[in-house]
Amino acid sequence: MAGVEVLGEAQQAAWRARTLPPVERLAGGLVSVAVPIPDNPLRYTLTYLVPGDHGLIVVDPGWDSDVGWNALRAGLAVAGARLGDVTGIVLTHVHPDHHGLTGRLRRASGAWVAMHPAERASLVRDQHTGAREGLARWLRTFHAPEAEISHLLSTFGAEADRHLAPLTDADVLLEDGDLVPLAGRRLRAVWTPGHTPGHLCLLEPDARLLLTGDHLLPRISPNVGLQLDGDDTALSRYLDSLAKLAEYDWCAALPAHEYRFRGIAARAAELTGHHRQRCAEILETVDRLGTPTMWELAASLSWSRPWDQIGPMKVGAVAETAAHVDLLVAAGELARRSGTVVPRASAGR
Ligand SMILES: [Zn+2]
Numbered sequence: 164m165a166g167v168e169v170l171g172e173a174q175q176a177a178w179r180a181r182t183l184p185p186v187e188r189l190a191g192g193l194v195s196v197a198v199p200i201p202d203n204p205l206r207y208t209l210t211y212l213v214p215g216d217h218g219l220i221v222v223d224p225g226w227d228s229d230v231g232w233n234a235l236r237a238g239l240a241v242a243g244a245r246l247g248d249v250t251g252i253v254l255t256h257v258h259p260d261h262h263g264l265t266g267r268l269r270r271a272s273g274a275w276v277a278m279h280p281a282e283r284a285s286l287v288r289d290q291h292t293g294a295r296e297g298l299a300r301w302l303r304t305f306h307a308p309e310a311e312i313s314h315l316l317s318t319f320g321a322e323a324d325r326h327l328a329p330l331t332d333a334d335v336l337l338e339d340g341d342l343v344p345l346a347g348r349r350l351r352a353v354w355t356p357g358h359t360p361g362h363l364c365l366l367e368p369d370a371r372l373l374l375t376g377d378h379l380l381p382r383i384s385p386n387v388g389l390q391l392d393g394d395d396t397a398l399s400r401y402l403d404s405l406a407k408l409a410e411y412d413w414c415a416a417l418p419a420h421e422y423r424f425r426g427i428a429a430r431a432a433e434l435t436g437h438h439r440q441r442c443a444e445i446l447e448t449v450d451r452l453g454t455p456t457m458w459e460l461a462a463s464l465s466w467s468r469p470w471d472q473i474g475p476m477k478v479g480a481v482a483e484t485a486a487h488v489d490l491l492v493a494a495g496e497l498a499r500r501s502g503t504v505v506p507r508a509s510a511g512r
């Protein structure tokens with residue numbers, strides 16, 4: 164892809180070979196550790212160890228499993244650290260492939276846990292919603308057929324339970340621009356809502372690094388809109404957060420999946436273009452279908468696989484579709500009427 168240069172060559176080779184990348188020492192003394200996600204196509208989360216004068220910070224401890232825990236401990240050993248040296252845990256966001264191991268790491272180390280206030284709010288709210296029940300209700304608002312809903316609950320339900328399981332609360336809240344409490348190191352929170360409401364990137368200006376979490380990945384287009392809470396601004400906030408990243412083009416990107424790269428502005432522009440193209444496809448498809456339900460619209464769009472082979476990822480697909488429709492509604496190009504999508508021109512009829 165134009166303007167994007169792969170920096171993590173060992174990581175890219177591992178990604179392609181479907182193996183686990185090695186622990187690597189990076190600029191500024193940071194250490195990258197691949198923490199496995201068993202039985203998941205994402206395969207691993209890239210956890211970063213950020214040393215300070217006394218102890219170190221762990222960014223995104225990874226998915227909760229014994230094999231992941233052992234990988235994290237092996238990474239600490241390479242960094243010359245023990246569990247007791249971990250003074251803080253910073254979350255880019257609370258998805259379980261990032262936040263899963265936080266509780267175990269906090270218990271073992273006594274470290275504090277930091278995240279953005281909007282992320283903490285989503286954590287508290289999710290604990291009060293029955294995951295499967297919430298998912299079923301949400302799918303019904305899109306007129307998903309009942310047979311599809313029960314099939315998705317049987318295949319995605321366990322995933323939803325994990326996704327919304329009670330996870331470790333925050334001790335420290337990081338607002339946009341705040342410095343992470345770590346002596347001898349500047350590490351600044353950059354709020355990039357969209358993938359989740361309180362997603363943070365982390366800037367290490369002296370080593371010219373930006374930890375991009377799931378906001379900016381080199382190849383994958385991060386999921387937007389999978390909040391189950393009717394947030395109709397997720398995609399517009401995501402696009403604003405992509406635009407915000409252009410000013411960090413002087414940094415190397417340290418993402419939470421896949422591999423390190425350079426070309427933050429180019430990759431952000433590419434993802435923006437992808438979403439604009441998707442909006443154009445949706446406008447054409449709504450015109451062609453008349454007044455489709457959200458489910459029918461999602462099923463009529465082009466995906467990397469035919470719709471009937473997407474499986475449980477239909478949940479993410481319909482969420483993405485709704486996020487784009489909401490953006491087009493806000494722009495006055497479409498309207499939503501009781502679970503259906505109508506061209507603005509005929510919305511009054
Ligand atoms: Zn995520």
Ligand SMILES: [Zn+2]
Nearest residue numbers: 258260377419
């Ligand atoms: Zn992730």
